[in-house]
Amino acid sequence: KAGVTQTPRYLIKTRGQQVTLSCSPISGHRSVSWYQQTPGQGLQFLFEYFSETQRNKGNFPGRFSGRQFSNSRSEMNVSTLELGDSALYLCASSSGLEAYGYTFGSGTRLTVV
């Protein structure tokens, strides 16, 4: 079965701009969560959506937002980009049942200049 697809793979944006990242989960998976990976902070949880509802949110400013569509695809938006937002953004999908059922995509590498 197809894995988790994240687009685009690479993105370069200017400070102050906004960006939208996309994640298509594994077919049948209803839970999508987002993580940010930076060299200094490691992998940090951003938020999780299940059946179009945000179930949990990490400690990130309101500039980071997301949504999930009825087909379980999810988007993540970052507004007013800052240099510190440069990171690898990872999406993980899960059936919502098994603890081991988290499958990650390859990520979107965002560079803010």
Added chain:
Amino acid sequence: DQQVKQNSPSLSVQEGRISILNCDYTNSMFDYFLWYKKYPAEGPTFLISISSIKDKNEDGRFTVFLNKSAKHLSLHIVPSQPGDSAVYFCAARDGGGAQKLVFGQGTRLTINP
């Protein structure tokens, strides 16, 4: 407040020998623990998990041990192979019902021929 800690940033092991990666945690509410393997510019790949009610789980060359009283878990890889060289992340699931993983900082494992 780092709830999941991997105190060894790197580990070097000879091919064929045992690799032992360690992880400590502080939150007693974690209900599942997972190990992921990660290559640069790729998403983490799930390796093995263990429920908080178990003390050992084995899958091929990988075994995870959980010591709840010490809040410590370890991943054993036997025998170690060159393809095992990667960054290994320990993660814990928040047992509050939300699909949120808390990650350690990672340990870079290098298998030497």
